[in-house]
Amino acid sequence: MKISGALLLFFLLKFTECGPVRNHNVQAVDLDYFCMRQISTPENEKLAPIILLHGLGSTKEGWDGAYQLLAVHTKRKVCVPDLRNHGSSPYSKEADVEAMAADIVRMIGSLNTDKAILLGHSLGGKVAVHVALNHPDKVEKLIVEDMRPNGITPVVLKQIKGFMQLVRAGVASIPEGLTEHEAKVHFVKFILEKTKQMNVSTDLTVNEADRIPIRCTDGKCSFRVNVELFQKVIKDPESFLTHSEGVYKGPALFIYGTKSPFKVGEDEANIHKLFPKAKLVPVEGAGHIIHLKHDKFWDETIKFIISDS
Structure with a gap:
């Protein structure tokens, strides 16, 4: 049996289009994050920022190298938070995806922008999905790295x-x-x-x-x-990975590894139900961590971000 490094590094790791987060009253927290922009001009100041969301058990430092690359090639501000209960962000007994999604919505507001582009890996991808389905007006584009919208194998x-x-x-x-x-x-x-x-x-x-x-x-x-x-x-993985419902009609990109145990490609019908404009891109030979090891991930991601769609 082969276990991808993501399981060791990140532990590998259901809402209406305009409705609020529903399961319980979540108290959003202020996340610890940093942002960078290569060059500030009146034109790129108007562009929606990119927010990178790490996986379970990781921290914002896991995106080192990635945020610089995106800032250079997209001309956008790139912001990288620690999710709650990770790194330097607050710890809380409310630890599920619903709570994490509320934090990201709060963070978008703190950036003085109407919306953002969300790019999430694994758990971060699940959080990004939850934000997009519950607050589509806050998400300009969605990129999910090797994660299904709901459930794990x-x-x-x-x-x-x-x-x-x-x-x-x-x-x-x-x-x-x-x-x-x-x-x-x-x-x-x-x-x-x-x-x-x-x-x-x-x-x-x-x-x-x-x-x-x-x-x-x-x-x-x-x-x-x-x-x-x-x-x-x-104890309760199903409760932690809050079920996500709704429809996000904006541009969405799901990139997954063909050798990953998450088997995102097998969930294509459900992905298109929730994300009608979703594009699925398999990366041959890739496992769960794609962005650290495969140039195709960045080629597809940058092309998706800078496109007019």
Whole structure:
């Protein structure tokens, strides 16, 4: 069995067109984020910003290199937040996709713009879907990287549960006194050794260690994600991945890996039901992480953003 590196790095990871978020009264939080623009002109100041949404267990730093590339090629402002319960954003017992989507709507307002282009990977893609279906007036275009609008395959669910436990063990194994880089390398080596013992292959490498969301202070290291969030996903994944309903009539792009266990291509009928203008683009040979390893992802994404459609 082969597990994509996304399961180790990001843990791989239902509303009317104009209606509000429905399940409960969500209290949106102010997310920690940064923005960049290559050159500011009167023309590009009018363009909707791009917001990049990371996957479960990752942080905004996971988009390093990507936001610079988009800023250069699209001439737009690119903003990258930590989702709630991740990185430097607030922690909350409300940890589901519905709550995360409310935060993004609040963030769009804080950017003094009417709408934004949302690009989300994995969990971030699910959050972007939820925003688009509930607040279509806030979304100029939607880009989803290797995520279905609703649900995950049984294989992915099994892998998430197993590797969450493995990753927590990996963090617990980090000795005190290491630098942050050393701790991340130790963590990756721990994961690689354990997966080898389990006869499970992975495309995770030590070269990707600095993308692991571990922070060390005074010689003690921790994972930069709310532990309660992990526990909620393990116990009730269906509740965490709030079901998304409605219709988004704007431009939508779903890019997926042909070797990913998420099997987005098999969900084409449902995608077109929710997103009538959706374009599905398979990336041959790609797993769950596409944007770090395949130029086709950026070729298709940039072309989609700068097009008039």
